Amino acid sequence: MYKAPVDQIAFTLRHVAGLEAVLGEGRFGDLSGDLVDAILVEAGRFASDEIAPRAEAGDRRGATLRDGRVTTPEGWPALYRAWAEAGWNSLTAQPAVGGQGLPHMLHVATMEMWNGGSMAFAIGPTLTIGAVEALSAHGSQTLKQTYLPKMVSGEWMGSMNLTEPHAGSDLGVMKTRAERRDDGTYRIFGQKIFITYGEHDFTDNIVHLVLARLPDAPAGTRGISLFLVPKFLVSADGALGARNDVFCHSIEHKLGIHASPTCTMIYGDGRFGDEPGAIGWLVGEENKGLACMFTMMNNARLAVGMQGVAIAEAATQKAVAYARERTQGKAPGWQGAGMSPIVEHPDVTRMLLTMTALTQGARAITYACAHAIDMSHVTDGDEARHWAERASLLTPIAKSFATDAGVDVASLGIQVHGGMGFIEETGAARLYRDARIAPIYEGTNGIQAIDLVTRKLPLSDGVQIKGFIEELKAIARAVAASSDPAFGETPSRLEASLADLEAATAWLGKALADGRQAEALAGATPYQRLFGLALTGAYLAKGALADAGDGRRGERTALCRFAAENLMAETAALKDRIVNGAASLATARAVLG
């Protein structure tokens, strides 16, 4: 059973991502290390003791739809309410609307734990919190007053309605339409698909944020507006009124996250209300809906990255526990009586260490991204811009590297279990199934790579990426300067990987500058992976250099060395693919018909 890795999380937050320094500077007011620890311990308790025990049964039962009503697994509505009542939904929201105003790092750290307990559970709150962010940033005073306090407390949940059958990665072609009404409201008509927790029995009301197109809107993404559409209308005194003209038409039969209802939502077909049309309120300006969505999109992407970290952590815990328990054969050098635990077999050791290194690397990258977000909020001017850019740069890597790691680590986790891994009751299979959606939603990892290469590398004319690589090189130099033989070949390995990153970055920059768009895009995914691997090496080294006083420095150094000497060599292959792979990719396109 998953146990939230509170110590590991606290260590990564403080000594790798940068919280320790920030606490020392007092940038977050009276937030102290003790308070951080207390929050993490309490969240860990809830994730381990309340959420995790309900994950398997939730997966088995799944969510069901009958007569437009979605029923989540037994005990799940109560679980959600207990979670919200404990204040976990309001961690980072502003105090003015009932939030606790804590740094984003704590949101990310707790998100990892909820997802570690059950990804199907955690994805609901993830979207609510995204809706809170969008509404906080762009909603009118009235909308905010009416909806935010209850969405922050968790009394109502939110949903995000973007995708349509023909509009997924490309939202510009969406067809859901909005009509203006004289009273300032709008009527929404259309169909949205893949709406996570679009309908459920956790809360009395659900606040849908819906992208739609006005009749006179420009074509493409510049003609999309964002609307708030509550399931039940809300009267001036906050009481729930009539049912709005929106309902859940069907839910999907999915590979994983079974307990999370994935809904097709129908707006404005006349099932409810006096006249057809779901009543909506504009959020932000007309035709600026996509910009409003992007406000929370980066955070949502990072939140999905946390799902990758969480699944990787859960899969690693499960596999390590099994490999220490299960005996089979005799490993080389095994001196014990009888068969050796399979963890002693070098091939199993390799799988488990790879899982551990990828998990910790993904965690470090995602937390570093959250740290950058926090820093952008507590700084000004150039410094704020620097941190906002850093967060922008790290977001696609955090999302993609962590979610790919989730899939890869969950797959290795099954392999470690042998035949038992294929049996659903073992639980390793659920992680493998759940993990698979994360590289897809909130922008496929291919979309993340395009974003990384075409929008993030050019930030500040390349100054941001150059500066970041320099920081990473400084870590490599610090390892070398430590002269600790336990690091083995880490310094040269890290240096080589960072040189690969630098060369690939330069090549992509040149390709884009030369207008060789297709060539740059052909290398985007390998580049994203290369970046994530290099960061994994650098952050594991940073952690190994840190003196946390917990007596685990030797372990961290050993893991860092393992990653450096076993995983880092892949960066050369990735660089080669970026620099030399595009031509053959273009000519071989014909093979696909």
Added chain:
Amino acid sequence: MYKAPVDQIAFTLRHVAGLEAVLGEGRFGDLSGDLVDAILVEAGRFASDEIAPRAEAGDRRGATLRDGRVTTPEGWPALYRAWAEAGWNSLTAQPAVGGQGLPHMLHVATMEMWNGGSMAFAIGPTLTIGAVEALSAHGSQTLKQTYLPKMVSGEWMGSMNLTEPHAGSDLGVMKTRAERRDDGTYRIFGQKIFITYGEHDFTDNIVHLVLARLPDAPAGTRGISLFLVPKFLVSADGALGARNDVFCHSIEHKLGIHASPTCTMIYGDGRFGDEPGAIGWLVGEENKGLACMFTMMNNARLAVGMQGVAIAEAATQKAVAYARERTQGKAPGWQGAGMSPIVEHPDVTRMLLTMTALTQGARAITYACAHAIDMSHVTDGDEARHWAERASLLTPIAKSFATDAGVDVASLGIQVHGGMGFIEETGAARLYRDARIAPIYEGTNGIQAIDLVTRKLPLSDGVQIKGFIEELKAIARAVAASSDPAFGETPSRLEASLADLEAATAWLGKALADGRQAEALAGATPYQRLFGLALTGAYLAKGALADAGDGRRGERTALCRFAAENLMAETAALKDRIVNGAASLATARAVLG
């Protein structure tokens, strides 16, 4: 819907694996190219038109157990009977027992197709054919006369009973026991788990081959005997008699291959018969059971490799079809109206070409292995030994590389589908679920790697592996000699990968010779992957050099070049991991507690 790739299969058999030359030499009597084609076409029709359409419903319903009886999905028993009646079960069995005596290559080629149609269906016949092989090689005349004709015709199916709860990879610790009886029979007592098609409604009788231990047997793997235990006893005239004391206690709730019942079998608890004990007949000699099993183990491993090829093929077909249909965004250089098909986006092109290259590479490796098996049967003396060694060498690579490719390609297949990939009805998810067992059963891929490094590399004191690498180098030289610019950097890339293979082979040989067993085993899985990748490159090149007169040489050359310039660079990283990774792996072991 899956369509058996008959042309691609025929091409690989003939021009890559080596069938063309053998046909020319008349080694398989009057087997002609036309007959091969006719068989492949007919098998392709059955796989595409009969099996594939039943795969989805079979997955959804799964197999069920009630009162000891297993019910397979509706229509599946009839499907099996139609398949057997068409003669597909008897393809390679000896004519003396009703078989068609065809080369193993045709078995493997048709196995790919059955698995492409439905892996849950094909795994049943796979095990029956394995049982036929073991019985043919080691059974007494009486046993063979009684059982083989009906097992060859498919009237009865077989099952293989090896695994017990504490004995999986290490069969030496199994506890199922056999007692001698005065009439020459034995009584079997014990529990076997993970028994594929251990109970079902396809046939009237099921012939279980069961490993068990005699009371006076030596400890470990040298004390295991093999027994034939029919579900129903068979009288002298071949009629079914009393029910034997064996039954299916439960079936597993699995990640995939839902329609394939995975049974816990109980032997000898007294439920059936006059006295407790399942009646069994010895196959081969007492205490030589594992050797008997190994007779068919290599072929069974190759058969599982075919599952990897089949899943990879099915996933690639599905993804290519979707990517050509689905439009989204505008790819660089897209000149068409509206959105471009996603196949035009470089990142999607890359995924699909990677899937295609891995599928074709895995197919070539498995077919080359089957070819070696066939050659070992039609040659004598040193030549026969050479081919038997080649088959032995290729078997672990064929099993592991193809099944890993199955998982990786199925995962990419989901990614290409975006959100639709996560929806079960799309079918991509089923492939991802089904694929995951293949790297585990018939010896985990880690076990294959140990076998490859410790037993196969030393064959003929290393002469076999050296000779093989020389053959592969000759392919690289032939590409260079072709001076066809369409190959791009293929010659140098191939040469570099083969140099990596050679260096890694030498390093592992030295490590073993020096008694550094743990170091060699630490590199076993990376070595296996390195070998498979190098073979993929070499075999794609061999295919591209072949003149099949089908006008597709340009496509094959383009795909070969893609693989050389995009996938081959990984071999350097793998070699590095083998040669330099073991030390850090050993020191980091402590991280796992």
